[in-house]
Amino acid sequence: MLKFLKFIEPLKKLYKFLSDKKHKSKWAKLLVLSIHVCTCLLYLADNLVWLSTFGIVRKDVNQQMQWIHYKDVFALLKNVLSSVRAVLAYVKRR
Numbered sequence: 001m002l003k004f005l006k007f008i009e010p011l012k013k014l015y016k017f018l019s020d021k022k023h024k025s026k027w028a029k030l031l032v033l034s035i036h037v038c039t040c041l042l043y044l045a046d047n048l049v050w051l052s053t054f055g056i057v058r059k060d061v062n063q064q065m066q067w068i069h070y071k072d073v074f075a076l077l078k079n080v081l082s083s084v085r086a087v088l089a090y091v092k093r094r
Contacts, residue, residue: 004050007043010036031085038078045071 014036048067052059060066 004047007040007047010039010043014040028088031081031088035078035081035085038074038081042071042074042078045074 014033017032017036045067048057049071051057052067057067061070
């Protein structure tokens with residue numbers, strides 16, 4: 001049950017990030033914003049996959065995609081964006 005509400009944490013981080021007035025570049029803000037949105041959507045898709053295993057919602061969104069595929073896409077996007085952020089932070093520190 002605790003995993004079911006896990007999407008709330010990225011929403012809190014997103015709110016905190018948007019309310020922070022530090023001077024960052026537009027690209028850095030966009031990157032962090034995208035990471036938080038992908039994380040939130042990942043947890044929502046995970047909940048839908050979980051609900052579909054019990055038959056509460058349909059397993060397929062449309063004829064070609066299932067919820068688990070959306071979950072995998074959001075996980076991939078989140079990890080790629082996080083990797084880009086880490087590389088940029090490393091390059092900036094050098």
